[in-house]
Amino acid sequence: MLELKFIFMAAARIRDVTGIHHHVARGVEAALILGITLAYLAKIGRAELRKTVYYALGTAFLASLGFAVLLSRTNWNQDIFEGWIMLAAAFFVGTMIVFMMRTAKHLKGDIEVKWGRWRPRVRP
Numbered sequence: 001m002l003e004l005k006f007i008f009m010a011a012a013r014i015r016d017v018t019g020i021h022h023h024v025a026r027g028v029e030a031a032l033i034l035g036i037t038l039a040y041l042a043k044i045g046r047a048e049l050r051k052t053v054y055y056a057l058g059t060a061f062l063a064s065l066g067f068a069v070l071l072s073r074t075n076w077n078q079d080i081f082e083g084w085i086m087l088a089a090a091f092f093v094g095t096m097i098v099f100m101m102r103t104a105k106h107l108k109g110d111i112e113v114k115w116g117r118w119r120p121r122v123r124p
Contacts, residue, residue: 044115
């Protein structure tokens with residue numbers, strides 16, 4: 001019986017480490033997206049939009065925190081809730097794949113043409 005208790009304790013520790021790994025991975029992904037966005041703004045000469053990116057980051061963080069507090073205070077069945085969230089995520093990923101397959105062929109050219117029209121002309 002004592003051995004079974006140690007097995008359960010070890011499993012709980014592994015689950016905790018896996019949960020931490022999950023959160024660290026999401027943080028790294030967010031930092032990567034932030035870095036790519038800021039690098040792209042620097043590349044196209046729109047550094048003035050960096051403040052907007054930081055405001056959006058702060059807003060997303062506060063919204064996430066607020067949603068987490070809201071969920072922690074409700075009595076929902078966590079398995080059912082996670083199931084619906086996974087289905088919604090799968091739907092959004094699927095629609096994004098279809099969208100990218102349809103538009104990826106001409107997307108870069110379209111963006112460059114539109115940017116060329118809207119970009120302010122700066123004389124050296």
